[in-house]
Amino acid sequence: MQITTCSDAFGRTSLSSGFGKPLPIRKAPFVLMPATASLIATYCGVCIDTQARVIDVFGEPIMGLYAAGEMTGGVHGAAYMSGTALGKAYAFGRIAAQTIASGK
């Protein structure tokens, strides 16, 4: 079967950056699959240091406050790479626990 792509009503030939090609549906039966949006990762959040201590606006650690995972910012850089979101949660969660256990 030959697959022919097309453009949508807005003239788009992909969903984003060449990915997700629109395909015409011409022959019944037509089937619709409900979909929903989900937030996978954020690029923003509180600033932490290498010991997972939350840093205030003056660059100083806030006593007794630690963070890891999605609520921390600055890990992804310019673009999200699959695995880095879970990676930062695991890595900095462990580091936070080590920092707390060390009494820093």
Ligand SMILES: Cc1cc2nc3c(=O)[nH]c(=O)nc-3n(C[C@H](O)[C@H](O)[C@H](O)COP(=O)(O)OP(=O)(O)OC[C@H]3O[C@@H](n4cnc5c(N)ncnc54)[C@H](O)[C@@H]3O)c2cc1C
């Ligand atoms: C659909 C989807 C696909 C993803 N795919 C990938 C992937 O392929 N690779 C990747 O690296 N990352 C992926 N991610 C991102 C990754 O799942 C998250 O970055 C990661 O789970 C964040 O971990 P976290 O511990 O910061 O937050 P969460 O995993 O959200 O954990 C927060 C926890 O806190 C609990 N909680 C909230 N409020 C309270 C409260 N008041 N009291 C007590 N507990 C509370 C919540 O119930 C939850 O268990 C995906 C995310 C989604 C949604």
